[in-house]
Amino acid sequence: MSSLRAFSAPGKALLAGGYLVLDPQYRSYVVALSSRMHCVVDKQSDNGQDWFTVTIRSAQFDNDEWKYTICKHSSYEIVEVNGKVNPFAKKAVEVLVNYCQPDPRETEELLLEVFSDPGYHSVGESTLKKNGHKQFRFHSSTITKVPKTGLGSSAGLVTVLTTSLLSVFQPELDVTSPRYQRIIHNLSQIAHCQAQGKVGSGFDVAAAVFGSIIYQRFDPKLIEDLPAENPSLYSAALVDLVDSTDWNFTHENVTLPPGIRVIMGDVSSGSETTKLVAKVKAWYQQNYPKSLDVYENINRGNLAFINGIEKLTLLSSNSPASYQETLDKLDVGADLSESAEIDQLRKAVIQIRGNLQLITGESGADIEPSVQTELLDCCVELNGVITGVVPGAGGYDAIALIITEKADISGQTSGKKDFSAVTWLDLHQENTGIAEESPSHYRNLQ
Ligand SMILES: Nc1ncnc2c1ncn2[C@@H]1O[C@H](COP(=O)(O)OP(=O)(O)O)[C@@H](O)[C@H]1O
Ligand SMILES: C[C@@](O)(CCOP(=O)(O)OP(=O)(O)O)CC(=O)O
16 A cells, blocks of 8 residues: 655755854844755555664666664664665654654555655756656766755655655654644654754754744753663653754744745855864864954844844835835846845845955955955946855855846856856755655656
């Protein structure tokens, strides 16, 4: 018997709050993107054994597959049958199984098929396959060999795997219910954090679940204190942490003002966030308390950015005519120093970027390397561009521009030397977090 469900979760861009968001005291602004990670889950018949298997297939990446057998003695044992490694997939399975505590003798074989939207990876030599509903790029290399654009593929992966598996053990699961969103968030956050080696703030997982948000992280000790080395206590502690603990974090839903969108430009390189974070942390310690002043300056810029977006939204509803006039002026590249809101946003970003450039120079972490500075400086001169940033950890990941709905960035940049390194990604900001999809929309891709 086959029983299918499908879920998807968005990628993200951290427009303000990089590095600071690792500390629970600082607010960040995250937009969810139209590029989404998907998973179709299928239950197959019970194998009649005292173990069951979870197969995770990612056909887009040279038919990647990870097959885990799960058995239970004093605790759950999860083994990949071919020795293939995918820490994010494995941890998602491990955390979910420890939370739901299924009886392996009564559990069906599970197949989870993963699909990722084109924006997550550089196009390279890939082939596009589509049906009437979805389109995905198929690459000839395994997942770890295909260059990423930095939209948070691992957070999306863990979130859709967690949701799909949870739907098997809790069939009443409803992803629109705040209670289930909280459970999915907590489980995904634990699995992602453990797989990633506990370096991230979790903003990517939070956006995958809740969509575009102002995010302030949870106390990392919540996850660190799980008795990971003590299997007999682990499951109970996990259930308590997921169901009965106040994580005390902020995930306030936000949306960009009407007529304004985000565009991202891939420079086909990618960055290693963990290395950047390590360098910035070392710089912070060595330069304290001056580093605290730098962080406080960035934070003032971040808060002014968030407030500037809110002011633009207010202007759009309180004075639609003057708001439209502002957008029209942006579209023709007119002087906007008279617009308090645009001026505030631009100055906030200059303040953030200036301080990130300072950290780049002093720490050796390429947060805003000079090629990206030059590229952003050229981008902000284009018609329709409000401002631009290196999102998240920065480096050579895709840049993000905040632009008007009408701005024709491709048209203005195509064939120009200054922009020759950039590929504009076919994506936009979208508020929706985790969502249920129709399994039939993933069939017959050609
Ligand atoms: N479509 C996918 N199928 C299977 N695993 C994936 C997929 N996308 C991402 N992953 C997992 O996530 C890892 C990439 O995570 P990471 O380096 O944190 O990048 P990102 O910044 O995109 O999250 C991959 O090596 C793989 O383990
Ligand atoms: C440095 C950070 O604050 C922001 C990193 O943002 P990215 O968007 O660069 O993230 P990755 O997808 O993990 O590469 C670390 C964090 O908050 O996790």
